[in-house]
Structures are given as C-alpha cells and as structure tokens.
Amino acid sequence: xxxxxxxxxxxxxxxxxxxxxxxxxxxxxxxxxxxxxxxxxxxxxxxxxxxxxxxxxxxxxxxxxxxxxxxxxxxxxxxxxxxxxxxxxxxxxxxxxxxxxxxxxxxxxxxxxxxxxxxxxxxxxxxxxxxxxxxxxxxxxxxxxxxxxxxxxxxxx
Amino acid sequence: xxxxxxxxxxxxxxxxxxxxxxxxxxxxxxxxxxxxxxxxxxxxxxxxxxxxxxxxxxxxxxxxxxxxxxxxxxxxxxxxxxxxxxxxxxxxxxxxxxxxxxxxxxxxxxxxxxxxxxxxxxxxxxxxxxxxxxxxxxxxxxxxxxxxxxxxxxxxxxxxxxxxxxxxxxxxxxxxxxxxxxxxxxxxxxxxxxxxxxxxxxxxxxxxxxxxxxxxxxxxxxxxxxxxxxxxxxxxxxxxxxxxxxxxxxxxxxxxxxxxxxxxxxxxxxxxxxxxxxxxxxxxxxxxxxxxxxxxxxxxxxxxxxxxxxxxxxxxxxxxxxxxxxxxxxxxxxxxxxxxxxxxxxxxxxxxxxxxxxxxxxxxxxxxxxxxxxxxxxxxxxxxxxxxxxxxxxxxxxxxxxxxxxxxxxxxxxxxxxxxxxxxxxxxxxxxxxxxxxxxxxxxxxxxxxxxxxxxxxxxxxxxxxxxxxxxxxxxxxxxxxxxxxxxxxxxxxxxxxxxxxxxxxxxxxxxxxxxxxxxxxxxxxxxxxxxxxxxxxxxxxxxxxxxxxxxxxxxxxxxxxxxxxxxxxxxxxxxxxxxxxxxxxxxxxxxxxxxxxxxxxxxxxxxxxxxxxxxxxxxxxxxxxxxxxxxxxxxxxxxxxxxxxxxxxxxxxxxxxxxxxxxxxxxxxxxxxxxxxxxxxxxxxxxxxxxxxx
Numbered sequence: 001x002x003x004x005x006x007x008x009x010x011x012x013x014x015x016x017x018x019x020x021x022x023x024x025x026x027x028x029x030x031x032x033x034x035x036x037x038x039x040x041x042x043x044x045x046x047x048x049x050x051x052x053x054x055x056x057x058x059x060x061x062x063x064x065x066x067x068x069x070x071x072x073x074x075x076x077x078x079x080x081x082x083x084x085x086x087x088x089x090x091x092x093x094x095x096x097x098x099x100x101x102x103x104x105x106x107x108x109x110x111x112x113x114x115x116x117x118x119x120x121x122x123x124x125x126x127x128x129x130x131x132x133x134x135x136x137x138x139x140x141x142x143x144x145x146x147x148x149x150x151x152x153x154x155x156x157x
Numbered sequence: 158x159x160x161x162x163x164x165x166x167x168x169x170x171x172x173x174x175x176x177x178x179x180x181x182x183x184x185x186x187x188x189x190x191x192x193x194x195x196x197x198x199x200x201x202x203x204x205x206x207x208x209x210x211x212x213x214x215x216x217x218x219x220x221x222x223x224x225x226x227x228x229x230x231x232x233x234x235x236x237x238x239x240x241x242x243x244x245x246x247x248x249x250x251x252x253x254x255x256x257x258x259x260x261x262x263x264x265x266x267x268x269x270x271x272x273x274x275x276x277x278x279x280x281x282x283x284x285x286x287x288x289x290x291x292x293x294x295x296x297x298x299x300x301x302x303x304x305x306x307x308x309x310x311x312x313x314x315x316x317x318x319x320x321x322x323x324x325x326x327x328x329x330x331x332x333x334x335x336x337x338x339x340x341x342x343x344x345x346x347x348x349x350x351x352x353x354x355x356x357x358x359x360x361x362x363x364x365x366x367x368x369x370x371x372x373x374x375x376x377x378x379x380x381x382x383x384x385x386x387x388x389x390x391x392x393x394x395x396x397x398x399x400x401x402x403x404x405x406x407x408x409x410x411x412x413x414x415x416x417x418x419x420x421x422x423x424x425x426x427x428x429x430x431x432x433x434x435x436x437x438x439x440x441x442x443x444x445x446x447x448x449x450x451x452x453x454x455x456x457x458x459x460x461x462x463x464x465x466x467x468x469x470x471x472x473x474x475x476x477x478x479x480x481x482x483x484x485x486x487x488x489x490x491x492x493x494x495x496x497x498x499x500x501x502x503x504x505x506x507x508x509x510x511x512x513x514x515x516x517x518x519x520x521x522x523x524x525x526x527x528x529x530x531x532x533x534x535x536x537x538x539x540x541x542x543x544x545x546x547x548x549x550x551x552x553x554x555x556x557x558x559x560x561x562x563x564x565x566x567x568x569x570x571x572x573x574x575x576x577x578x579x580x581x582x583x584x585x586x587x588x589x590x591x592x593x594x595x596x597x598x599x600x601x602x603x604x605x606x607x608x609x610x611x612x613x614x615x616x617x618x619x620x621x622x623x624x625x626x627x628x629x630x631x632x633x634x635x636x637x638x639x640x641x642x643x644x645x646x647x648x649x650x651x652x653x654x655x656x657x658x659x660x661x662x663x664x665x666x667x668x669x670x671x672x673x674x675x676x677x678x679x680x681x682x683x684x685x686x687x688x689x690x691x692x693x694x695x696x697x698x699x700x701x702x703x704x705x706x707x708x709x710x711x712x713x714x715x716x717x718x719x720x721x722x723x724x725x726x727x728x729x730x731x732x733x734x735x736x737x738x739x740x741x742x743x744x745x746x747x748x749x750x751x752x753x754x755x756x757x758x759x760x761x762x763x764x765x766x767x768x769x770x771x772x773x774x775x776x777x778x779x780x781x782x783x784x785x786x787x788x789x790x791x792x793x794x795x796x797x798x799x800x801x802x803x804x805x806x807x808x809x810x811x812x813x814x815x816x817x818x819x820x821x822x823x824x825x826x827x828x829x830x831x832x833x834x835x836x837x838x839x840x841x842x843x844x845x846x847x848x849x850x851x852x
Contacts (some may be wrong), residue, residue, distance in 0.1 A: 010554075018423060021421075024424050025423060029422060030421075031378070032365065034364075034368075034373070036364070038574060040577040040789050042577075042789075045577075069282035073689075075363065076363070084362065084363070087363075092359060092362050095355060095755055097221075097358050097361050098222070099221025099495070099543075099544070099546040099757060100357075100366060100543070101221075101496040101546060102496050103362055111685065125797070129797050130196075133789065135495050135496050135767070135794065136763045137545050137762075137764075138759060138793070139766055139797050140766070140803050141759060141798070
C-alpha cells in the first residue's frame with residue numbers, strides 16, 4: 001500500500017492503494033468516477049481513455065503510481081458549470097452515440113486529437129481514433145461529430 | 158400470493174417511486190411475444206403526475222437502439238405534448254409491464270402500438286374531462302382539441318395536470334382500455350416520422366449515466382468467477398482456504414461454481430488467482446474450428462425439429478432444369494463482443510433480491526433468479542439500466558445469478574463484471590452455418606428449381622424471395638460444438654449471404670446482369686423498390702461498364718422482419734493479404750412508416766459496419782476447448798480505418814405498418830462484398846470472412 005497523490009479534473013485526490021493498481025480501477029472504485037469504462041483491460045479498445053497532461057492514455061494499463069503528478073482529466077471533468085465541452089456538444093448534436101459505452105473514451109480521444117490538429121483531415125481523424133472501438137459501429141457518425149466539433153471550435157478560435 | 162395482491166403492492170410502490178398521480182391501465186391483449194411473465198405481469202403503462210409530468214412504462218430495455226426515445230415519441234404524439242414532457246421508465250420488473258424480451262425487432266411493431274393506444278386513451282379522457290369542465294356535452298367534446306398538452310376553450314385551459322388532480326376520473330383510469338381506441342394515422346403525425354434527437358444523450362456524453370457495470374451500492378464488493386480452462390472441463394478439487402485468509406474476501410463453492418468477492422477488483426483478482434492455483438480440472442476432448450463444417454455436417458440431426466418450406470417439387474424442377482449449379486457456403490462462429498461485457502450488481506435485503514443488470518429479458522431473468530434461489534418471483538426485482546450494447550447477445554442473466562450467489566454468501570451487495578476474455582469465451586456465440594444450395598435454370602434462363610439447406614444456424618430468411626416454381630428450404634439442426642444462441646437478425650445474415658452470392662452465380666450462368674437477373678425474378682414490389690433505389694444512386698448500370706483494375710462492384714438484396722433492404726458496394730482487393738477493402742456502400746432500406754428517421758439512419762449505418770466485421774475479418778477460432786483468438790488484438794472487429802464512403806437511402810412508406818429496423822439492414826453487406834470480390838477477381842467466394850485469391 002502507498003499513499004498516492006492525484007490531480008483529477010483539477011482537484012487534488014489522495015488515495016491509499018497498491019501503486020500497481022490500474023488507474024481505471026482507482027478512478028471507478030475509489031473515486032466514484034464511473035464515466036471511465038472497462039472494455040478489455042489491455043489497451044485495445046479505448047473505452048478506458050483518460051487524458052494525462054492532455055495526452056490520451058489507456059487507464060486500464062496505466063498503474064496509478066504512473067499517473068502521480070499528472071493532470072488527469074476524465075469524462076466527468078470536461079463540462080464546465082453544466083456547459084458541455086464543444087466535443088461533447090458535437091457528439092450530442094450529431095447523435096453520434098448508440099449504446100454510449102465507448103462515448104467517454106471517444107470524446108476524450110477527440111479532445112486530444114483536436115488539440116493536436118484543430119482542423120483534422122479525415123485521415124487524421126481515422127489515425128487519431130482508430131484505437132477506440134465502437135461495437136455499435138457508429139463510426140461514420142462519430143467522424144461527423146469530430147468534424148462538427150472542429151468546425152465549432154475553429155469558429156470560436 | 159395472488160396476482161391481484163402482487164399487482165396492488167407493485168402499483169403502490171410505483172406511486173411512491175413516481176410521485177402521486179393517476180394510473181392509466183392499458184389492458185390491451187398481449188401478443189405471444191408479450192406473454193411469459195406469468196403472475197408478475199403488470200398492466201400499468203402510463204402515469205400522469207399532478208404536475209402534468211407524464212411517465213410511460215415499458216418492460217422493453219434500452220441498449221443503444223433507440224427504443225426509449227421511440228416509445229416516448231409514440232406517447233407524445235398521441236398525447237399531443239412536446240417530447241420533453243414524457244419520461245420513460247423501462248426494464249424494471251417492479252414497475253414496468255412485461256413487454257416480453259427486447260428482441261426480434263419487436264419494439265416498433267408490437268410495443269410502440271401499445272404505448273400509442275394507451276396514450277390515445279389518455280387523450281380521450283382529457284378531452285372528455287375538459288368537455289365536462291367546460292360544460293360541453295360529450296359528443297361536442299369530440300370537437301375540442303388537445304394542443305401542447307391542454308384543451309383551450311373560451312379563454313380557459315384544461316391540461317393533463319388538471320386531469321391528474323380530478324378525483325372522479327380515477328375509476329375510469331383503472332378500467333381496461335376501450336377496445337375502439339384509435340391512434341393517429343401516419344399521414345397526420347406531428348412528431349413521429351420526423352427526426353428526433355435521442356432523449357438520453359446528455360447523460361451519455363457527460364459520463365453521468367450509470368450503466369449496469371457502474372452501479373455502486375453501500376458496502377458493495379467486487380466479484381470474480383473461476384472459469385474452467387477449457388470447454389467441458391470439470392472441477393476435480395479446489396482449495397478456498399488461502400483466498401479466505403485474505404482481508405475482506407468471501408469465497409464460495411457451489412458444485413462446479415467457484416467464485417470470490419473482495420473490496421476491490423484487484424483484491425478479487427488476487428483471491429481468484431489463489432483459488433485458481435489450487436484448482437484441479439478434468440478436461441474432455443473438444444472439436445476444433447479447423448474441421449468445423451465437417452463436424453456440423455457429421456453431427457446433423459435431420460430428424461430433429463425438421464423445418465422445411467416447400468413449393469412445387471424440387472426434385473422434378475432439378476430434373477427438368479437445363480443447367481444445374483451447386484455450391485456450399487460457410488459462416489464461422491462469431492461473438493457479439495458488446496463494448497460493455499456482462500455485468501450485474503446484486504443486493505439481498507430481508508429475503509428480497511434486487512439485481513441491476515444488462516439483459517434484454519428482465520422478466521425471464523427474474524424468473525430464473527427466483528427459481529435458482531428458491532424465492533417467489535415477487536421477492537426478486539430486476540432493473541435494467543440502459544446498457545452497453547447487446548446485439549442479441551444478452552438475452553440471458555449469467556452475471557445476475559453469479560452476483561446474487563456471491564451477495565448471498567458475502568452478506569453484502571456484489572458487483573460482477575465479466576472480463577473481456579470471459580465475454581469472448583463464455584458468452585454465447587452466433588451459430589456457425591453450413592449452407593448447401595442446388596438450383597436449376599430452365600431454357601429461358603430463369604431459376605426453375607431451388608434447394609437450400611442450412612445446417613446448424615437457423616431458418617430465418619431461408620426461404621427465397623425470388624419467384625421460383627420448385628423450391629425447398631430446410632433447416633437441419635446439428636450438435637453445436639460451442640454454446641450458441643441469437644445474434645442480431647439470427648440466421649438471416651448467413652442465409653442471405655449464401656442465397657445472394659449463389660444468385661450471382663446463377664446470373665452469370667444465365668448470362669445476365671445481377672441486377673436485371675434479380676429484378677426479373679421478383680414480385681415483391683417493396684424489395685424491387687429498394688433494389689432499384691440503391692442501384693440508381695450507386696450508378697450500377699454505368700459502373701458495370703467501367704472497369705477499374707483491382708476493384709469490383711457487387712449488389713445484394715433481402716427481406717426479413719417485414720422490412721426490405723438492398724446494397725451496392727465497391728471493393729478493392731489487396732492481392733497480398735487477400736483481404737478486400739470496402740470503398741463505398743450505397744444501401745436502401747424500407748421498414749414501412751418511419752418513426753424516427755434520425756435513429757433509423759444510425760441503425761442502418763451501424764448495421765452495415767457491424768455486418769462488415771464477420772464479412773471481412775471476424776471468426777472465432779478454437780482448439781482443444783479453448784479459443785485461440787479471444788482478444789480484440791486477434792479478433793479484429795471493424796474500426797474507423799474500415800469505414801467506407803457510406804450512403805443511406807431510407808424509403809418512407811406512410812401507408813405501411815412500421816416494422817423494426819435494428820436488424821435487417823445487416824443482412825446484405827456480406828453477399829454484396831462477396832459478389833464485388835468476384836467482379837474484381839473472377840473467383841467465387843463461398844465463405845466468411847471473405848478472402849480474395851492471393852498473388
């Protein structure tokens with residue numbers, strides 16, 4: 001057991017836990033942040049995606065110790081004061097959600113993608129999101145949501 | 158306990174949960190699919206709160222297919238209220254009527270009409286009550302109108318909140334629905350038939366929604382189950398003592414079932430590892446996917462459940478045919494692999510069991526739990542939160558039983574979520590299919606005889622939609638080597654793959670264009686319409702004349718569950734890997750009067766992409782009772798990289814009953830690809846996943 005100091009969605013959180021425990025399980029079981037999902041446990045589906053210092057990471061294969069000192073953002077940390085993040089709004093407006101289990105990971109991966117490529121080409125969207133699975137296979141709609149988010153944030157910028 | 162008492166208890170509890178107000182009892186006769194809940198069946202369908210809030214109840218569940226929004230739209234349409242006035246309660250055996258399982262595209266044709274009739278009856282009550290309030294005689298009330306949830310008359314307003322507070326109407330509400338209740342015809346719809354955003358999206362994009370695997374209860378433990386190392390292996394011995402020494406761990410053995418629960422998932426994994434290290438198993442010989450299709454044929458049971466559809470005499474037809482062709486088609490086992498593996502939370506309190514789980518059959522899971530634990534069904538409550546995908550793969554309640562057993566032993570609520578590896582290996586599979594077809598062409602080069610047999614996978618869409626004088630369609634059961642059950646649209650995918658691929662072979666033998674050949678054999682106008690619509694938009698006739706090296710085009714059509722679909726596609730063939738790449742798909746679909754075009758488009762796009770998985774890559778491999786590719790890294794499902802140019806044509810037939818649409822749009826992509834690969838390579842493809850000749 002170790003005392004781990006985390007910064008999650010801008011808040012300091014202290015957990016006493018095994019340092020090798022997956023960040024996913026600490027977020028869900030210790031911190032009550034169930035928006036981050038278990039999908040495969042080996043970084044092959046992206047359901048567990050969180051942002052570590054702005055970069056997407058598979059929280060299922062990230063030891064909680066490794067996230068110490070990072071700014072962790074989960075899906076719960078995106079909307080500010082009830083206002084959806086533009087990427088969330090784009091997914092909602094585009095209806096790019098079926099069962100929605102992959103959605104938190106897709107949204108966070110898109111946030112990171114648009115950070116790197118504010119106006120991504122389709123090839124960049126595919127490259128950026130290809131590690132995230134949607135078994136409802138709503139990929140075309142998700143790509144449309146990414147384009148919509150890029151257009152919305154581009155206008156603001 | 159009598160049905161009446163139980164029903165009373167449940168309604169009282171419902172009132173506590175939903176707030177004071179009046180109940181409208183929808184006592185429309187239940188169809189076959191809706192029976193099965195036995196004594197637990199509730200009839201409560203619609204609740205109007207004193208604040209005018211409207212709650213619609215359905216035993217159907219939401220798993221991303223859009224049932225929640227569709228049923229809310231159905232109610233709002235008939236009540237004449239804005240969509241956001243309607244709240245849905247679904248899949249809760251204590252609160253909702255047993256609408257049967259959510260399967261077979263049944264919500265649209267069977268449940269939506271029940272909701273519409275109940276809502277229309279409520280509107281009639283509102284009109285009658287308003288008429289009395291405004292001193293209008295009953296027949297004059299027919300001239301009153303509900304607009305935005307209220308009746309306006311002489312500057313006064315009477316709405317659903319007034320109706321809910323009107324005590325003299327309570328008795329009327331509790332009566333059976335009037336038999337003559339009519340619903341709004343499709344041509345007059347204000348809300349149905351127009352694209353509506355799903356009502357549940359905000360919670361999903363913010364991560365606020367609690368899926369079954371996200372449910373947390375006070376003192377809850379995390380459970381893990383010991384699985385055999387191979388199919389059919391039996392447990393000789395196991396020692397739970399080391400695990401039981403671990404802090405907070407409960408370990409249980411019940412015959413061959415061994416499981417543990419611990420304060421965290423990590424602690425549960427460690428306890429399970431300690432248990433697993435002591436387990437002694439006895440393995441048994443198991444078949445392998447290498448000889449799967451031979452196995453299915455060898456183990457065929459033609460005498461069991463014989464199902465044959467026959468027209469004319471297929472023997473005579475084949476004997477008289479000028480040209481005879483024969484081929485067999487193979488479709489391997491595939492897994493649903495929903496993003497959320499099976500999950501359940503179980504809690505026992507005072508001999509009552511409450512379970513939250515992702516299943517499409519809450520009523521039968523409740524029954525199963527009651528039987529397993531020897532309690533009356535009304536002591537068991539199953540709640541189904543919107544869950545993370547099923548595709549026909551979650552008709553059962555394995556995780557619910559496992560969690561309930563652990564929770565009983567631990568004296569704490571227990572959550573069980575299957576790992577991805579468990580979901581691959583222990584969830585049931587889509588049945589593999591061996592399909593044999595023989596057909597004959599007559600002197601006019603039309604199909605005169607057609608004999609098709611499906612081994613093992615099922616009879617859905619097995620009969621041909623083409624006009625053929627002599628046909629026989631047989632489903633022959635086998636002894637399946639893997640646990641198999643339903644998958645989106647059942648065997649219709651396999652049967653359409655075989656029929657549509659073979660139809661192209663016949664077209665070639667007849668020297669006809671595949672489109673022209675099909676149209677000349679079709680009487681079904683709806684099917685012809687979608688085929689023509691897809692072909693025209695795709696530019697089939699023009700593109701058949703232009704050849705691009707390394708690419709090919711193909712088409713296919715089919716009908717199932719009272720809807721029709723056709724697709725044209727273009728593929729590019731990679732000669733090195735043999736894996737075709739889907740470049741473009743144009744698909745036309747028609748399912749009667751469209752209820753929500755926005756959601757329908759999602760379902761059709763999702764079906765095409767999901768169907769492209771088994772068509773191009775998915776195949777469960779097994780040997781010695783183990784899966785050899787039970788990981789997303791090895792079992793390749795569709796990804797963003799696979800998305801082609803997609804065009805969807807939705808034909809709206811307001812003159813036809815609405816049919817369900819979450820399944821049939823999946824059935825034509827595989828044969829369209831197979832036919833396109835032939836077009837590109839000149840080689841016929843008769844098995845999935847589809848591979849072009851290499852080199």
